[in-house]
Amino acid sequence: MKIAVPTSGKTLESQVDNRFGRASGFVVFNTEDGTFVYADNSQNLNAAQGAGTQASQNVAGTGAGVVIAPSYGPNAFRVLNSVGIKTFISAPGTVKENIDNYIAGNLSETDAANVEGHW
Template structure:
């Protein structure tokens, strides 16, 4: 089984990137052979359609499972139609995310998040002056 994790770096010790379409890399881990491969996300610099470009790249890599934080509707639907399962995880090391998946401790995404959910690095809270 091949597991792709959205990542800030190129190896298992890298931190996950909770953004799917705009992450820097995907670390692909082969559970059978223990092989690790990192690929640069071609969608990260897209003016638009980053999620679609990233999803197609993952599909072309023959991945069975994706671990990420957020995923918009276009990428999610491509994976759903390709029988690729998507799991949510916070910002932890890639290796830890893979281990949590193996232990059945990650939540499977059953619906997409809002489009462009990963465009911002913020926490999603708005500043309200004086609070």
């Protein structure tokens, strides 16, 4: 299974980004072989609108089944939910710490958007 985490860096040691839709990219970790790739999201950094829907499409395109991010706006959540991608809430820290915590069952899943649009 693949796990996508928004980040301002490009590695497992990078910090989790505060935002989902306007993160500069996603680290996508593959739990089966322990590898990861970086998916660019920079075209959404300055999008006038719809960053959440576009970022969600980018994440869906990576084949991820789980996202770990601090918050999800209503549009982003609706897209992720429509294709069955699970949404977990991250804790401050690195991408790797959050993936480890997820695998250990320490992160909670959210079944609704947890911030307003344009957050």
